Amino acid sequence: MIVTFWLALRDAVQSLLANKMRSLLTVLGIVIGVGAVIAMLAIGRGAQNAITSSIEGIGTNLLFVMPGNIKPGSNPAAVSRHLTLGDVRALADPLAAPAVADVAPLVMRNEVVTAAGESHATSVVGVTPDYARVRNYHVTEGRFIDETDQAGRASVALLGPDAAKALFGRTEGLVGLMVRVRGQPFRIIGVLEPKGGGAMAGNQDDRVLIPLSTALARLTSHHNRVDVIMVSAISADQVNEARQEVTEILRRRHRLRPDQEDDFTIFTQDEFLGTFQTITSVLTIFLGGIAGISLLVGGIGIMNIMLVSVTERTREIGLRKALGARKRDILIQFLTEATLLSLIGGALGIGLGWGISALVGKIAAAAHADIVPEVGLDAVLMATLFSAAVGIFFGLYPANRAARLEPVEALRYE
Amino acid sequence: MPDLVIQVQEVTKIYRMGSVEVPALRGVSFEVSRGELVAIMGPSGSGKSTLMNILGCLDRPTSGEYILDGQPVATLNDDQLALIRNRKVGFVFQNFNLLPRLTAWDNVELPLRYAGMLRGTREKARAALEAVGLGERLHHKPNELSGGQQQRVAIARALVNNPAIILADEPTGNLDTRSGEEVMALLVSLNRDQGTTIVLVTHDPEIAAYAERVIHIRDGRIEKITTNRAAEEVAA
Known part of the structure; x- marks a missing residue:
C-alpha cells in the first residue's frame, strides 16, 4: 500500500513537473486563499492579544461602576441617576x-x-x-x-x-x-x-x-x-x-424599590474581556470566511485544470487501462495529483500568510499599535487539512471522469 | 487435442449510434493454439479493429463466447477485464503508445506495478529490455529513441508480465522498412524461440506473410483462413 502510494506520488510529481508553469498558475489560487486565511487569523489573534493585554494592563480584580443602566435589555427610564x-x-x-x-x-x-x-x-x-x-x-x-x-x-x-x-x-x-x-x-x-x-x-x-x-x-x-x-x-x-x-x-x-432596576451598571474586567473577545472572534471569523472564499475559488481552478488534464491525457489513460490499470488505479493517480497540487499551494500559502502577518506586524509597530500578528500552529494545521480537502473534493470529479473512460474510446482518442 | 489459447465462438458486436444499430462483427468463430503466430487481415471497416479490441479484452462482445487461456471473459466486469489484460495480454500498438514522461525502464515496469508486484519489478523490467536488445537504453525517454527502438520498448513492455498472447496492431505501420523488418524479426524470434503466441492485426499482406495462418475478415465475417507456406518454411 505504501509502495503504491509512493509510486502514485512519483507519477504525480512527474506530471506536475511536465507542466511547471501551468502547475504554478493553478496553485496560485490556493496560495492566495491559504495565505489570506492564515494572515487574517494571525492578525485577528494579534488584535485579540493586544486587547486582552491592554484590559489586563488596566489593573487586577477591577469593577467598573458607571451611571445609568446601560446593559442590553434595560429600561431607559432608569438612566437618569x-x-x-x-x-x-x-x-x-x-x-x-x-x-x-x-x-x-x-x-x-x-x-x-x-x-x-x-x-x-x-x-x-x-x-x-x-x-x-x-x-x-x-x-x-x-x-x-x-x-x-x-x-x-x-x-x-x-x-x-x-x-x-x-x-x-x-x-x-x-x-x-x-x-x-x-x-x-x-x-x-x-x-x-x-x-x-x-x-x-x-x-x-x-x-x-x-x-x-x-x-x-x-x-x-x-x-x-x-x-x-x-x-x-x-x-x-x-x-x-x-x-x-x-x-x-x-x-x-439611590432609594430603589426592590421592583426597580439598577440605575447604575457594574462591569467586571472579565466581562470587558469577554465582550472584546467576542467582538474580535466574530471579526476574525468574518475575515477568515472572506479569505476562505478565495480558497474555494482556488479549488475550482484546480478542478478546471484537472479536467483539462484528463482530456489531454485521454490516450494515456486508455493505455494505462490497456496495461491493466483498474478504475481505482486511475482514480488514485488523478486524486494524488490534485491533492499534491493543493498541498503545494497550501505550503506556499502558509509562507505567504506568514509573510503578510510579519509585514502587518511591522506596519503596526511603526504606527505604535501593539498588534503582533501570531501565526498559530492550529491555523497552519487547519490550512494544510483544508487545502488537502479542497484538492480531494475538487479533484474527485475529474479523477472520476478519468477512471470511467472506456479503454477502447480512450485509446482511439486523438 | 491442441492446447488452445484463444477460442472465439459466434462472437458478434453491435454498436448503437442513437437509434441505429451498426453490426461490426456478425458471428466470428476461430481458434488459436499456444505458440502460434497468426495474422488477422482485412481492409479498414472490416471489423478487424473491433475483433482486436475483443481479443485484447478492451471490449466485450454483444453475444458469443470468448475463452482466453482457459478463462471465459465475455461476461467479466471492468476490473476483472483489467486484471485479464494485465496478466494475459501484451499490447503492441501502431504508434507505440509509450508514456513520454517516463524512461524506457519505467515504461516497461508499468504493467508490473498495475499487477500489484512490489519486489523485483526493476530487475524484471531490465531483463525484458535486455531481451529486446535495449539494455543500454534503460534511462532514455521515448523522444530520445528511434521509432524502431520505441517499438522494441513497447514489445518489452508487452512481454514483461509473461502474457498468454501478444496482440500487435499494425506494429510496423509507423516505421520505415528497415526498422519494420527488425521489429518483425524480433516478434518472429520471440514466437519461434520462446513459444510466445502472437496475433498480428494488419492490412498489409507483407506483414501477414510472416504468420503461419492468416484470418481474413471482411464485413464483420471471416472470409477465409489461409495457411502460409512460406512462414511454415521459415518455421521449419
Whole structure:
C-alpha cells in the first residue's frame, strides 16, 4: 500500500513537473486563499492579544461602576441617576463593603492641552491618589498625585508618555514645566511609565492626569458628579462579593424599590474581556470566511485544470487501462495529483500568510499599535487539512471522469 | 487435442449510434493454439479493429463466447477485464503508445506495478529490455529513441508480465522498412524461440506473410483462413 502510494506520488510529481508553469498558475489560487486565511487569523489573534493585554494592563480584580443602566435589555427610564462623591465615600466604608479594597472615582474630559507652543488633543482625567494602586500606575520621573494635591485642589499634572512626546518631544526632564488646560496653568509633577495596550482599547499612554478635586472644580459644572468609579476587590475570588456589596450600597443610597432596576451598571474586567473577545472572534471569523472564499475559488481552478488534464491525457489513460490499470488505479493517480497540487499551494500559502502577518506586524509597530500578528500552529494545521480537502473534493470529479473512460474510446482518442 | 489459447465462438458486436444499430462483427468463430503466430487481415471497416479490441479484452462482445487461456471473459466486469489484460495480454500498438514522461525502464515496469508486484519489478523490467536488445537504453525517454527502438520498448513492455498472447496492431505501420523488418524479426524470434503466441492485426499482406495462418475478415465475417507456406518454411 505504501509502495503504491509512493509510486502514485512519483507519477504525480512527474506530471506536475511536465507542466511547471501551468502547475504554478493553478496553485496560485490556493496560495492566495491559504495565505489570506492564515494572515487574517494571525492578525485577528494579534488584535485579540493586544486587547486582552491592554484590559489586563488596566489593573487586577477591577469593577467598573458607571451611571445609568446601560446593559442590553434595560429600561431607559432608569438612566437618569448619577454617581456622586457621596456614593464613593459609602463604597469606601470597609464595614459596609468588606470585599472592597480600593475605590477610585474619576472624571474624564477630552481637552486640548498646550505647552511651549505645541497643542495636543487628549484625555484629561481627574483621579485620586488611590488610582495609582488600582490601575497599577508607576512614574518614570517625579511622583504621583498625593493627598495634599487632592485636598488643596492643586494645579498639578502627570503626563502619559505619548502625551509628553506630543507636547515636548521627550519623556524626561519635564518635572516643573507647565502645561495649560483650558488656558489654566498646571505644573508637571511626573511622567507615567508606558502601559502599552492596543489602539482598539484607547491609548492608555496618551493622557494627562490631574487631581480629582481640581478636575471637579475646573472642568465640570456639577462639582459632585463622577463619571466612573473603579472598585478593586480584595482578591480575585472576592470579585463577586464586591459586586454584590457595591450593588446593595448603591441601591440603598439611590432609594430603589426592590421592583426597580439598577440605575447604575457594574462591569467586571472579565466581562470587558469577554465582550472584546467576542467582538474580535466574530471579526476574525468574518475575515477568515472572506479569505476562505478565495480558497474555494482556488479549488475550482484546480478542478478546471484537472479536467483539462484528463482530456489531454485521454490516450494515456486508455493505455494505462490497456496495461491493466483498474478504475481505482486511475482514480488514485488523478486524486494524488490534485491533492499534491493543493498541498503545494497550501505550503506556499502558509509562507505567504506568514509573510503578510510579519509585514502587518511591522506596519503596526511603526504606527505604535501593539498588534503582533501570531501565526498559530492550529491555523497552519487547519490550512494544510483544508487545502488537502479542497484538492480531494475538487479533484474527485475529474479523477472520476478519468477512471470511467472506456479503454477502447480512450485509446482511439486523438 | 491442441492446447488452445484463444477460442472465439459466434462472437458478434453491435454498436448503437442513437437509434441505429451498426453490426461490426456478425458471428466470428476461430481458434488459436499456444505458440502460434497468426495474422488477422482485412481492409479498414472490416471489423478487424473491433475483433482486436475483443481479443485484447478492451471490449466485450454483444453475444458469443470468448475463452482466453482457459478463462471465459465475455461476461467479466471492468476490473476483472483489467486484471485479464494485465496478466494475459501484451499490447503492441501502431504508434507505440509509450508514456513520454517516463524512461524506457519505467515504461516497461508499468504493467508490473498495475499487477500489484512490489519486489523485483526493476530487475524484471531490465531483463525484458535486455531481451529486446535495449539494455543500454534503460534511462532514455521515448523522444530520445528511434521509432524502431520505441517499438522494441513497447514489445518489452508487452512481454514483461509473461502474457498468454501478444496482440500487435499494425506494429510496423509507423516505421520505415528497415526498422519494420527488425521489429518483425524480433516478434518472429520471440514466437519461434520462446513459444510466445502472437496475433498480428494488419492490412498489409507483407506483414501477414510472416504468420503461419492468416484470418481474413471482411464485413464483420471471416472470409477465409489461409495457411502460409512460406512462414511454415521459415518455421521449419
